[in-house]
Amino acid sequence: xxxxxxxxxxxxxxxxxxxxxxxxxxxxxxxxxxxxxxxxxxxxxxxxxxxxxxxxxxxxxxxxxxxxxxxxxxxxxxxxxxxxxxxxxxxxxxxxxxxxxxxxxxxxxxxxxxxxxxxxxxxxxxxxxxxxxxxxxxxxxxxxxxxxxxxxxxxxxxxxxxxxxxxxxxxxxxxxxxxxxxxxxxxxxxxxxxxxxxxxxxxxxxxxxxxxxxxxxxxxxxxxxxxxxxxxxxxxxxxxxxxxxxxxxxxxxxxxxxxxxxxxxxxxxxxxxxxxxxxxxxxxxxxxxxxxxxxxxxxxxxxxx
Amino acid sequence: xxxxxxxxxxxxxxxxxxxxxxxxxxxxxxxxxxxxxxxxxxxxxxxxxxxxxxxxxxxxxxxxxxxxxxxxxxxxxxxxxxxxxxxxxxxxxxxxxxxxxxxxxxxxxxxxxxxxxxxxxxxxxxxxxxxxxxxxxxxxxxxxxxxxxxxxxxxxxxxxxxxxxxxxxxxxxxxxxxxxxxxxxxxxxxxxxxxxxxxxxxxxxxxxxxxxxxxxxxxxxxxxxxxxxxxxxxxxxxxxxxxxxxxxxxxxxxxxxxxxxxxxxxxxxxxxxxxxxxxxxxxxxxxxxxxxxxxxxxxxxxxxxxxxxxxxxxxxxxxxxxxxxxxxxxxxxxxxxxxxxxxxxxxxxxxxxxxxxxxxxxxxxxxxxxxxxxxxxxxxxxxxxxxxxxxxxxxx
Numbered sequence: 001x002x003x004x005x006x007x008x009x010x011x012x013x014x015x016x017x018x019x020x021x022x023x024x025x026x027x028x029x030x031x032x033x034x035x036x037x038x039x040x041x042x043x044x045x046x047x048x049x050x051x052x053x054x055x056x057x058x059x060x061x062x063x064x065x066x067x068x069x070x071x072x073x074x075x076x077x078x079x080x081x082x083x084x085x086x087x088x089x090x091x092x093x094x095x096x097x098x099x100x101x102x103x104x105x106x107x108x109x110x111x112x113x114x115x116x117x118x119x120x121x122x123x124x125x126x127x128x129x130x131x132x133x134x135x136x137x138x139x140x141x142x143x144x145x146x147x148x149x150x151x152x153x154x155x156x157x158x159x160x161x162x163x164x165x166x167x168x169x170x171x172x173x174x175x176x177x178x179x180x181x182x183x184x185x186x187x188x189x190x191x192x193x194x195x196x197x198x199x200x201x202x203x204x205x206x207x208x209x210x211x212x213x214x215x216x217x218x219x220x221x222x223x224x225x226x227x228x229x230x231x232x233x234x235x236x237x238x239x240x241x242x243x244x245x246x247x248x249x250x251x252x253x254x255x256x257x258x259x260x261x262x263x264x265x266x267x268x269x270x271x272x273x274x275x276x277x278x279x280x281x282x283x284x285x286x287x288x289x290x291x292x293x294x295x296x297x298x299x300x301x302x303x304x305x
Numbered sequence: 306x307x308x309x310x311x312x313x314x315x316x317x318x319x320x321x322x323x324x325x326x327x328x329x330x331x332x333x334x335x336x337x338x339x340x341x342x343x344x345x346x347x348x349x350x351x352x353x354x355x356x357x358x359x360x361x362x363x364x365x366x367x368x369x370x371x372x373x374x375x376x377x378x379x380x381x382x383x384x385x386x387x388x389x390x391x392x393x394x395x396x397x398x399x400x401x402x403x404x405x406x407x408x409x410x411x412x413x414x415x416x417x418x419x420x421x422x423x424x425x426x427x428x429x430x431x432x433x434x435x436x437x438x439x440x441x442x443x444x445x446x447x448x449x450x451x452x453x454x455x456x457x458x459x460x461x462x463x464x465x466x467x468x469x470x471x472x473x474x475x476x477x478x479x480x481x482x483x484x485x486x487x488x489x490x491x492x493x494x495x496x497x498x499x500x501x502x503x504x505x506x507x508x509x510x511x512x513x514x515x516x517x518x519x520x521x522x523x524x525x526x527x528x529x530x531x532x533x534x535x536x537x538x539x540x541x542x543x544x545x546x547x548x549x550x551x552x553x554x555x556x557x558x559x560x561x562x563x564x565x566x567x568x569x570x571x572x573x574x575x576x577x578x579x580x581x582x583x584x585x586x587x588x589x590x591x592x593x594x595x596x597x598x599x600x601x602x603x604x605x606x607x608x609x610x611x612x613x614x615x616x617x618x619x620x621x622x623x624x625x626x627x628x629x630x631x632x633x634x635x636x637x638x639x640x641x642x643x644x645x646x647x648x649x650x651x652x653x654x655x656x657x658x659x660x661x662x663x664x665x666x667x668x669x670x671x672x673x674x675x676x677x678x679x680x681x682x683x684x685x686x687x688x689x690x691x692x693x694x695x696x697x698x699x700x701x
Contacts (some may be wrong), residue, residue, distance in 0.1 A: 003541060006418035006570070010537040126374025128587050139569040147545070151569045224535055225565055226558040226587075230372050234532055269538035274529035275502065 002148045008263070013154050013223055015262020020216035021239035022169065022246065022254035023208030024086075030185040030249035031205050037109040038089050039213060040236020041116035042082050044158030046214025047227040049081035050074040051129050067136050069105045071156070071222070078218035079211040085116075085263040086210025087203055095199075113232075120229035133278065155219065157219045164212060165255050172251060175219035177204055185249065241281065245288050247298020252300040254298060260284070359644030362400040362422040363388070363636045366431030366441075366452075367629075370530070371401055371407030373556060377433065380455060382619040383626035384430055387633035390614070395641055400425070406432050408555070410440035417441040419623065421448040427655045428452065428636040430629060435459030436504035442467035451656040453636060455629040458580065458598060459508040463678040469676055473631045473667075474580075474598035476683035477505075481512020483686045484551060484577055489520040493549040494523050497502055497574065499539065499563075501531045503552045509553035509579055531556060540566045547574045557584035564590030571669065583624045583689070585696050594699065597687045598667050601696060604628045608668060625670045635662050635673065 023042050053074045058064045065073070091133070093112045097105040133153055142151040149174045172178035183191040184201045192198045220235070221227050238261060246257025261281055268280040288296060365384045368377030381403060388401045394688065402423065404416035413432050420426050421444060429445065429452035432438060438457045445452050446469050454462075454472040460478040462470060488496060494518055500506040510526065517524050525547070529539055531554075540563065541548060552560050560582045567574065568590075576593040583597045601624065602608040611630070615622060639658035643650040664673040674682045689696040 006541045007538055010535070010541060013537070014535050121370060121374070126370065126378050128561075129373060130558070130561065130587075134565060134568075139565060140571065144571075147571075149569065149571050220534070225562050228372070228558070229374075231534070234534060265535070266538040269529070270541055274499075274527055274533065274539050277533070278530060 002146060003270065005148055007152060007266045009150050010156075010270075011263035011266030012259065013262070014265055016158050016165075017216050017220055017258075018235075018239050018242045018262050019165065019221075019255045019258025020161055020212045022258045023165070023251060024213045025240050025243040026208045026246070026248050026251060026254035027181075027205050029180065029243070030251075031188070031202060032094070032098075032105075033110065033250060034094060034105050035240070036089075036094075036209075037106070037236065037240075038093070038112035039086075039209070040232030040234075040239070041113050041120075042086050042089070042210045043213035043217045043220075043235060043239075044120060044227070044229065044232030045085055045116065045217070046078035046082035046210075047124075047129035047217030047221045047231065048129075049214065050078035050218035050221050051131065051227060053077035054131060061135035061150055072134065074222075075160075075215055075218050078214040080214070082210040082214025082217065083207045084205045087228065090203060090206040093235070095202075097141050107155070113236075117229055117232065124229060128226045128230065130226045132226060133222050137247075153223050157223050160215070161219070162303060163255040168208070168212070168251065171208075176203070181205060182294075238281070241285050244295055245285055247292075247295025250295065250297045253295055253297035260296075315482060331536055345640050351473045359395070359397040359641055359650070360399060361427045361516060361640050361650050361652045362423070363633065363640075364402045364404055364423070364426045364429040365429075365629075365633070366404040366406050366413060366416055366420075366429060367433050368402060368408035368436070369405040371405075371409065373408040373433075375557075375584070376456075376555075376623075376625045377405070377408070379619075379622050379626045380431070380433060380629040383622070383629040384633045386611075386615055386618065387630045387637065391634065391637040391641075391694070397637075397641055397644070399637060399640060402426055404431070406434075406435065406437055408434050410434075410436045413437035414444065417444040421450060423443070426450070427640055427650050427652055428659065430455060430632045430636055433457065433625075434503065434505055435462060435508065438462050438467065438470065440506060442470060443668045445469050449652045449656060451636070451639070451652065451659045453504055453632040453659065455632040456580075456598070457505070457627055459505055460512065461508070463680050465678060467679075471635070471679040472631075472660060473628050473635070473669065473673060473681055473684075475686055476680060477512045479684070480579065480596055480598070480686050481509055482516050483688070484553075484579065485513045485516035487594070487688060488549050488551065488577060489517065489522060491549075491575075493517075494547045495544070495547045496522050496551060497527070497543050497547045498524060498551045498553070499529055501552075501556070501559070502528055503531060503583065505555060506553045506579075513551060513553070531559070533559070535566075535674040536563045537570070538568045539563070540570050540572065543567065543574060545572060547572070547697065549577060550574045551577045551579075552582060553579040555581035556583045557587035561588050561590060562697050564588075564593065578685070580624070583696070585623060585694075586621065589691060589694050591691055591694070593691050595689045595691070595696065597624045598684070598689050599624045599628050599688055601689070601698065602670070605665075608670075611668060631667050631669050631673065634668070635659055635664070637663075638662070 024039045029107050063070045093108045137153050139151050180196045180201045241259040243254045244256035246253030264281050265277050270275050406413040433456045435457040437552040451469050458477045460476045490653050500510045560578050578595045580598045582588045583595045603612050638656045640650045642658050643654045667673045676682050688699045690699040
């Protein structure tokens with residue numbers, strides 16, 4: 001039982017991070033039908049931005065501000081840099097191609113992805129950087145129930161991820177911007193004809209998705225310690241899988257998919273073998289797509305005649 | 306349907322992206338791509354000709370980018386330093402050609418033919434990983450290209466299957482028992498071993514297990530991808546009474562995370578990392594042990610100038626650099642020895658000269674003489690313990 005709960009916590013941590021990244025994929029796909037492959041790199045840059053804030057403020061063990069404020073500033077820094085980057089990518093790599101065949105922005109996305117990866121390699125070198133979280137929050141603080149341990153940093157990550165997801169759900173369902181986003185996702189041209197500034201909505205979508213990725217980057221730095229220029233690729237691939245499993249284009253789907261993929265990884269590593277972790281994750285993807293081609297919460301695509 | 310098409314396109318693109326090996330050629334290609342196999346005595350310089358500087362190139366195969374780039378960049382920089390110093394000291398004009406393998410056999414097997422077809426390349430330093438040696442061994446054997454690895458330790462690489470292969474580091478047949486005997490000697494009773502699914506790691510695991518079992522130690526094994534970014538589920542599988550975790554891994558930052566997550570879940574097992582984890586910057590779990598195929602040369606007085614030269618130009622380093630310097634030096638000396646004998650260096654001659662290497666001393670603190678299979682005679686492993694964040698040679 002303890003083992004089960006421990007794996008549940010492991011899976012939930014991983015899953016909430018995947019969910020945050022998956023949201024960016026899904027939101028952009030929902031509106032533009034574009035797979036933003038540079039999204040993983042936006043997440044990576046967010047992680048480096050958080051590291052930058054940490055370094056500027058004196059490093060993990062000797063920060064000039066109290067630890068809670070430090071972490072908050074790191075998260076904000078990561079979100080800010082990712083937002084700017086995401087919006088810039090939209091402006092320079094996707095918008096000029098919006099009227100081109102769909103494969104063109106896809107290639108552009110992959111190009112941006114490699115560009116950012118190489119830029120990070122040049123800027124930050126190939127070395128792994130560590131947030132050195134143990135110097136900020138002792139790994140042994142947290143909830144201890146018998147042999148079960150949930151460290152404080154994991155609690156922070158899981159709680160804030162869920163808070164952000166709840167916030168996003170409210171934003172999409174209750175605000176004017178949310179309504180405009182839903183309208184644009186439903187029919188871009190129709191929305192434009194109804195007087196919605198579609199460009200603004202698209203920029204907002206990229207900004208929100210990228211900010212979430214930036215937060216995810218900082219959280220990964222906090223909970224898993226190390227960041228490096230290549231980290232966006234694998235995380236991006238997993239989050240993309242999560243978005244597809246949940247039903248790409250669907251916001252609750254991305255959240256569900258992320259949690260599901262995280263859980264699948266944790267439980268397959270715990271109960272079967274870490275060897276088959278990725279096989280199982282992508283196996284789930286295939287099964288879901290076979291049974292429900294539009295994903296768990298996705299709507300079947302309407303063909304416009 | 307549309308989504309599936311996009312997915313398929315994505316799969317194709319990812320597959321295509323996986324295959325871009327880039328070998329930066331820094332010398333002019335010699336035009337023809339055939340391998341020169343003329344024996345050295347066919348190509349003696351005639352008297353009266355203007356003296357030509359000894360020239361040629363050595364190829365360096367290392368993970369210059371990708372997840373193991375921190376190792377590869379160090380290796381490349383040490384190779385550059387070796388070439389620069391050698392050229393300056395001997396007036397030679399030997400060039401270095403970079404080949405990025407990303408520690409990936411697929412990349413390595415793209416770079417190898419590029420090196421083979423560059424007739425200027427007379428010897429190769431690398432590749433770094435055992436899995437890469439397996440990928441390029443046959444290609445280099447066919448081309449008669451000598452290649453000297455600075456970090457591949459899998460035992461069966463030198464069983465004669467790759468006749469042009471040499472290495473300056475000891476093998477896992479030495480390392481496995483070294484680690485196992487150490488753990489047994491420290492009173493280990495329950496050991497958890499995790500391989501990282503590379504040829505290096507599984508080979509080493511196979512060498513460790515029988516020795517532990519012979520010492521009546523309970524062994525549990527697991528396996529995790531080198532690309533994994535979270536080990537908490539794996540760590541949950543380490544039982545509380547496990548007293549040692551052995552990680553025969555190649556990526557130090559992975560082991561660092563593993564160690565942190567071990568502490569996070571309140572497990573007290575000590576970590577023993579293999580040579581691949583020797584990295585004072587990235588793996589700093591207090592009290593852990595690490596084996597190393599080379600001593601810490603910063604502690605050797607005779608190496609002080611070299612350490613100084615490297616640090617002033619490239620910064621700090623771990624244990625992956627100095628063996629690369631040793632491997633590059635062997636290749637350089639082999640080429641130079643042919644020039645000095647009045648010959649024009651070619652691959653066959655360099656191969657012979659590399660095999661005949663006889664260095665009374667080396668940067669690794671031991672003489673380098675190759676045995677018939679390409680291993681250094683008498684190479685041994687060293688054990689370090691991490692104390693207050695420093696790697697300290699453990700002497701018992």
